[in-house]
Each structure stands twice: as C-alpha cells, then as structure tokens.
Amino acid sequence: MPIDRIRIATRQSSLALWQANYVRDHLERLHPGLTVELLPLTSRGDQLLDIPLAKVGGKGLFVKELERAMLDGEADIAVHSMKDVPMEFPDGLHLPVICEREDPRDAFVSNHYADLDALPAGAVVGTSSLRRQCQVLARRPDLEVKFLRGNVNTRLAKLDRGDFDAIVLASAGLLRLEMRERIRQFLPPEILLPAGGQGAVGIECRRDGSLEALLQPLHCEATAARLLAERAVVRRLDGSCQVPIGCYSELDNGELWLRGLVGDPDGSTTVRAERRGPAADGEAMGIDLAEELLASGADKILASI
C-alpha cells in the first residue's frame, strides 16, 4: 500500500518545530496527496533545563523519546539537529537523509559589543558548551564564562535581562528563527571551531524502503560527505557533548578540508590537527585525524574530563 501519511516526531522548542515544519513543507510540496503531521513530544533533555547536559545523560536525551515514538509506531520519522544525534541507532532505525546545511559557524551575540575581541577584560560570556568555553577562553583568557542553557529564546532572554555581556550559540538556530539581526559576529572556524554536524538537520526513520524513497529528495550529498568525516572524528574520540571537541570540514571541488580540536575547558591547552583529501576518503581521514589528536595530548585532556 502506498504511503499517504507521514507523522514526524518532534521536540517542542521553536527550533525543533521549525526544522520539523521545514521537512513537512518539503515533503508535501514534493509529493502531492501526501499528508504530513507533526507529533510534538517532550524529551528529558528539555525538561531538565537547569542541569548541565553532561550531568543528565548527554545529548542523546533529546533523541531517545523521538526514537521511542517511532519504535512504538506512533511516528514514522524524526527530524534532528545532527550535532545532537548519537553515533549509534537502535535496531530497526537509521538515518538515511541529511538535508542541506545551514551556516555551521557559531554566533557572537551581544547588546553592547561588536565582536569577541571588543569585550572588555572581565566581561561575562554565556554558554554551557565546553567546546565554546574552551575556545573563547583560549582566545580571551581574561573573560569569564558562565553557565547558560535553554532553548534559543530562553538564552536570548537571559542575555537581554543583563545576565551576560555576550552569549555564543549556533548561528543556524538564529538564522532559522529569523533572528539574523541578533548576530554581531559570525565566529570564524579559526577562532571557534564548530561542533561536528552543527547546522545540519537529519531525518531518522524505520528501515523501510518506500518511506526512504519519499524522503530521498531531501538528501544533500555534499553535506552528508562533510558530516561523515566530522562524525568519524567525534566517534573515534568517543565524544559526547560533555567534551570540548570541535570538528569542521569544508568541501571544495571534491576536496575535503577537515579540522579538529580538543581543548581543556579552561582554554589553557588546545590540541589541533587537520587533513586534506578526496571527499570519498572522509571517514578514514576523520579517524586518522582523531588518532593524531589523541597522540598529541587529547587523550590526557579527555581522560581528565
């Protein structure tokens, strides 16, 4: 029987809903006659907003509830921010589609200062990502980094009420939610190497050929090639979001340029490595790069966290 309805399990943050609606709109436009519905769910990661993610079980919390809904037959697909997606999928599920990437850079947002370098000594920067903390402090050891979690709107509200002089968060979220004017500086990868997969959205679903055929036009091969390499680095480093790992690739004419970083949360030590090679070798390049990082001291940093 042909598929005439697809149910999308989604978290309820405005960004998650935007991403689910993005997939819904594309699917409905591609397949006239197909009905696409959203199934909004609450994940533990969204309930426990005051606790560092590392303490409540890591990023996987955001996807588990959505996976449960698919396995129980309540939903057919789930739309994820790829940087929150764990490396392994439960039996029966997989992630065959990676959509075109939004801007992968981190954003510097402030109501008073034009960029990271313009902050005065002692200024307070909000982020709860050890990756951002480590790189902000590596460049500006005179700043203070303070804990900030919550969805995009919550984080901006805390900035606006004066809790921070600036915050750092993913550009992709702000751009999707039409808040480009909030971004004072797109932090270049040389200053702040993004998280593996940042800015990309993926679609997880049951292993089902006819379902996958409907989703396939949303797949972006270039983004998938970049993420294969980036995720290989993170996987080899055993990285969850608790660890300060940055990893970013660019693709130019089939040539992949992959950069990786592991740092101390206090910014005192950062270990970097990079590789260039054909995109077809991306996964092997990622593993190789991760091994160079480990051999150059990343092993000690990661063991101490």
Ligand SMILES: NCc1[nH]cc(CCC(=O)O)c1CC(=O)O
């Ligand atoms: N960890 C939460 C999360 N997951 C994905 C994004 C942003 C959008 C993206 O990377 O696609 C964010 C917010 C942030 O890091 O500021």
